[in-house]
Amino acid sequence: MKTIKNVAKKIKPYIHETPILTSTLLNEIVGCNMFFKCENFQKIGAFKMRGATNAILNLSEEQKDKGVVTHSSGNFAQALSLAANNLGVTAYIVMPSSAPKVKIDAVKGYGGEVTICLPTLKDRETNAERISIENGATFIHPSNNLDVIKGQGTAAFELLEKYSNLDAIFTPVGGGGLVAGTILAVQQRLPNCKIYGGEPENADDAFRSLKSGRIETNKTADTIADGLKTQLGDINFPIIRNGIEEIVLVTEDQILSALKLIWSRLKIVIEPSSAVAFAALINKSSDLNSKNIGVILSGGNVNLDNITF
Amino acid sequence: MKTIKNVAKKIKPYIHETPILTSTLLNEIVGCNMFFKCENFQKIGAFKMRGATNAILNLSEEQKDKGVVTHSSGNFAQALSLAANNLGVTAYIVMPSSAPKVKIDAVKGYGGEVTICLPTLKDRETNAERISIENGATFIHPSNNLDVIKGQGTAAFELLEKYSNLDAIFTPVGGGGLVAGTILAVQQRLPNCKIYGGEPENADDAFRSLKSGRIETNKTADTIADGLKTQLGDINFPIIRNGIEEIVLVTEDQILSALKLIWSRLKIVIEPSSAVAFAALINKSSDLNSKNIGVILSGGNVNLDNITF
Numbered sequence: 001m002k003t004i005k006n007v008a009k010k011i012k013p014y015i016h017e018t019p020i021l022t023s024t025l026l027n028e029i030v031g032c033n034m035f036f037k038c039e040n041f042q043k044i045g046a047f048k049m050r051g052a053t054n055a056i057l058n059l060s061e062e063q064k065d066k067g068v069v070t071h072s073s074g075n076f077a078q079a080l081s082l083a084a085n086n087l088g089v090t091a092y093i094v095m096p097s098s099a100p101k102v103k104i105d106a107v108k109g110y111g112g113e114v115t116i117c118l119p120t121l122k123d124r125e126t127n128a129e130r131i132s133i134e135n136g137a138t139f140i141h142p143s144n145n146l147d148v149i150k151g152q153g154t155a156a157f158e159l160l161e162k163y164s165n166l167d168a169i170f171t172p173v174g175g176g177g178l179v180a181g182t183i184l185a186v187q188q189r190l191p192n193c194k195i196y197g198g199e200p201e202n203a204d205d206a207f208r209s210l211k212s213g214r215i216e217t218n219k220t221a222d223t224i225a226d227g228l229k230t231q232l233g234d235i236n237f238p239i240i241r242n243g244i245e246e247i248v249l250v251t252e253d254q255i256l257s258a259l260k261l262i263w264s265r266l267k268i269v270i271e272p273s274s275a276v277a278f279a280a281l282i283n284k285s286s287d288l289n290s291k292n293i294g295v296i297l298s299g300g301n302v303n304l305d306n307i308t309f
Numbered sequence: 310m311k312t313i314k315n316v317a318k319k320i321k322p323y324i325h326e327t328p329i330l331t332s333t334l335l336n337e338i339v340g341c342n343m344f345f346k347c348e349n350f351q352k353i354g355a356f357k358m359r360g361a362t363n364a365i366l367n368l369s370e371e372q373k374d375k376g377v378v379t380h381s382s383g384n385f386a387q388a389l390s391l392a393a394n395n396l397g398v399t400a401y402i403v404m405p406s407s408a409p410k411v412k413i414d415a416v417k418g419y420g421g422e423v424t425i426c427l428p429t430l431k432d433r434e435t436n437a438e439r440i441s442i443e444n445g446a447t448f449i450h451p452s453n454n455l456d457v458i459k460g461q462g463t464a465a466f467e468l469l470e471k472y473s474n475l476d477a478i479f480t481p482v483g484g485g486g487l488v489a490g491t492i493l494a495v496q497q498r499l500p501n502c503k504i505y506g507g508e509p510e511n512a513d514d515a516f517r518s519l520k521s522g523r524i525e526t527n528k529t530a531d532t533i534a535d536g537l538k539t540q541l542g543d544i545n546f547p548i549i550r551n552g553i554e555e556i557v558l559v560t561e562d563q564i565l566s567a568l569k570l571i572w573s574r575l576k577i578v579i580e581p582s583s584a585v586a587f588a589a590l591i592n593k594s595s596d597l598n599s600k601n602i603g604v605i606l607s608g609g610n611v612n613l614d615n616i617t618f
Contacts, residue, residue: 040576260613267349267609269576300576304569304618 004185008154011053014086018042018155020162026265030285033292035166036262037159040270040300044110047155047298048079048142051177054151055140056080056087064089066136071117071124073099074227075299076142081112092137094127096120100303143175144233153181159294160189169294170277173197173206173247174228176236178298183243194245198280200224200255205231206240207247224306225255227273227299248280255279260309262297271302313494317463320362323395327351327464329471335574339594342601344475345571346468349579349609353419356464356607357388357451360486363460364449365389365396373398375445380426380433382408383536384610385451390421401446403436405429409612452484453542462490466498468603475502476600479586481607482506482515482556483537485545491605492552503554507589509533509564514540515549516556533615534564536582536608557589564588569618571606580611 021036039047056068067090070080077093084091093112095104096119107114117127132139140148155178156169169186171179179197186193199206200223208216215237221229232240250258255272258279262270274297281288281295330345348356365377376399379389386402393400402421404413405428416423426436441448449457464487465478478495480488488506495502508515509532517525524546530538541549559567564581567588571579583606590597590604 045576263578264611264613267354267578269572269578302573304573308617309613 003188004150004153004157004181005188007054007150008157010057011050011151011154014053014083015049016042017158020159021266021268023265026261029261030282032285032288032290034281035159035163035292035294036266037155037294037296038268039155039296039298040268040274042299044075044078044082045299045301046075046079047152047178047296048075049083050154051145051148051151051181052076052079052083052140053086055145055147056083056089058147059138063138066138067092068140069094069128069131069135069137070140070142071095071128072142073103075301077103077107077112078110080140081107081110085111090137092131092135094124094131096124141233143177143230144235146235149177149181149236149239150184151181152178153185155296156182156185156294157189159296160185163292163294164190165292166190166193166294167291168194168196168245168288169296170196170198170281171296172225172228172273172276172298173199174273175230176206176232176240178296179244180236180239182296183239187243195243196245196280196284197240197247198276198278199247199249200228200276201249201251203229204249207249209237210241210244210247223255224252225273225276227271228276248283250276250279250283254283256309258282259307269300269302270297271299274298274300312497313459313462313466313490314497316363316459317466319366320359320460320463323362323392324358325351326467329468330575330577332574335570338570339591341594341597341599343590344468344472344601344603345575346464346603346605347577348464348605348607349577349583351608353384353387353391354608354610355384355388356461356487356605357384358392359463360454360457360460360490361385361388361392361449362395364454364456365392365398367456368447372447375447376401377449378403378437378440378444378446379449379451380404380437381451382412384608386412386416386421387419389449390416390419394420399446401440401444403433403440405433450542452486452539453544455544458486458490458545458548459493460490461487462494464605465491465494465603468605469494469498472601472603473499474601475499475603477503477505477554477597478603478605479505479507479590480605481534481537481582481585482508483582484539485515485541485549487605487607488553489545489548492548496552504552505554505589505593506549506556507585508556508558509537509585510558510560512538513558516558518546519550519553519556522550532564533561534582534585536580537585557592559585559588559592563592565618567591568616578609578611579606580608583607583609
């Protein structure tokens, strides 16, 4: 199996090595020493650029010639479009008609060939499959694809390169790609470091999946953390099940409060999904007193009109 | 006269060398190449840490023993408290009873000795003068003090150290310390670079002062850019009058729109006063097509509850 170190080396020319921020004041508030990996400063504004780039780099030349296809209304649509563009590959992006125009325009701006479909998972999958057959394009799943997962793990790898003394790392849990990649990176480099996932109480499919031992779906998804409404997949679930310490649920109030702390104290804009990881850490802080903790701030693509403190 | 380069060297151990951010997308939107000097990441969250530190460093040992005093409800109160604390000097801070508790607590947290007064300029001045006489403390004005002004100029100095090809620099204009310091730094290092000030239409005292040739006061100060309600002083006004290219007025809508662009595109939190400089640049952008422009983002201390896009 290719190590995450090799993946990091391979994708390095196409991504930003994002900064790691610290704050004495936040450390005092939370009671541990925190290292925030700022993927909000990543290209397209989120960690997904890492996985998308790695997935395309691992295609054969013949596959690259025929292009890639995915369905996404969010960050992965932009990430795959830009990563494909950087590598001279065509990206076909299926987006639901409910996607904001600004996001559709962004994907087109990165060179993605957009197909608008009905806002249902079934219609998204049907369209992606049709395009895949028509063009011979390779389907790249946003989170349930081993090369995508390994790519996402390079954020934690960069964090461990700078801080090799971390006791734990927190990530948000949505489709499972970031947390699974983080687990792989940590297992290969610092196996005693524990991985915690943060998940909204209102979209707790991963929490329940760990309990039941099978992939559960969300019954509700009424959360401000709109990037975390997706469910785990058969490739990332076994990795997560094997490697995670705990999934910590957080309320909507806790997400908003964590978001406000990061914006006001670190002076950076992160999206609500990122605040879920920090909120989870705050919930567990009494167990982690004075420990060294990494937090993956996954992205910064937020509709400011929707945020009111 | 001591050069700003010497000042920069002197205060370096006590301040952050703040990052300079760029954005291809923002450059495309505005039509010039912009270099954002991010003083929102400065200690206490604003450039005022520079001037406060320099002012204290230039006191005699006898003066340092007796302490410093200022009146401020905002960033300078925190800056002088922390700068004094770093240098083992007592800081007496007069704050109006209208100041938010969180700011008063922050000043106390940095070791400042707080005196609460009535929320009038007269009572602030009376109290500061009384404390100065009682303790022999040196009064440090937040903006109308040459050592403070030179300290503020080090932000532009750092910018020019990295980018020596700037055609212009934009700063906000409030009390006049930042813009005057920027003028001094640029005159010494890159005299052909033009300095523009941004000012809210609703607090346009500096714009009118330049027209009339004497220091004008604000008739209204109904602006979201709460750091820019103060007026120029007899030390900084001649420097500004001599060195500024233009003061560009911006509306409240333009400030909010500029703020949103920075938050959403650069993924950083700046305060509305900082957005005034960027809004002014947007207003002048047709004259500055394809030029290299520095923008001093002065700070990031914003009450998030007050911002609605």
